Amino acid sequence: MIRKARAVWRGTGKDGNGDLTTDSGVLSATPYSFKTRFESEPGTNPEELIAAAHAGCFTMQLAFLIQRAGLEPEELSTEAAVSLVPDGQGFKIDRSALTLRAKVPGLDQAKFDELAGVAEKSCPVSRLLNAEITLDAKLES
Template sequence: MSIVKSGSAAYKPLGKQGKGSISTETGALSNQPYGFNTRFEDGKGTNPEELIGAAHASCFTMALSFALSGAGYDDGELNTTAKISLDKTDDGYEISQSALSLEASVEGITEDEFAKIAQEAKDNCPVSQLLDTKITLEYTLK
């Protein structure tokens, strides 16, 4: 059985002059503006890369939280940022990397055990598996 979630986007007119909106079925985003200026300049609104970053950060953080709890650690806090790199190529653009940056506080865990669990969460969270790009992880364990 699949769990299916959806997002939608509209864009008109075409090209750089166009303006678009992005929505999610839950209403977390509702007609959020996006376009050339929000992706390649400093316009107000969103863009695909920051949405991918939010999805990757939240998926990884939840996977790590579940893995830590499964290993017997229930007291802690995780804060993750995912920086998505969009690079210009000869053929257009490509997403070349998702750089996860994590600050963690987990009561009673050793550095070695945390590193192992965090690496497994990075490799196995569904969004990491979906992205066909380089994924790095840096963390600070307090």
């Protein structure tokens, strides 16, 4: 399976702008720029997209693991917070902090912690990132 996205940029790094398009059409000429990345102008940025990918990948991986354990989640809600920090003359992503809140009838805390930990380590996006990944997982009743 291969998934594709295209970035087009016009102009300089700080004053230019671009757009992102995915083959699925979910992103279609979606704007991004210095201001959408480092300020609060409407549009997207690479870190936001990585956060969405990480949250989505981890949550789906956990759903599969819970299913394999013979249970069905009522709801799994994950936020990923990706940190972009200075690194020499540029920047790097050094962390993705996952915050999970879950409702899974019949699942005890020990098994929940085990499955969430396995999902965090095994989802393909976690495996791709060369960054610290933290997980704050809470099972709600």
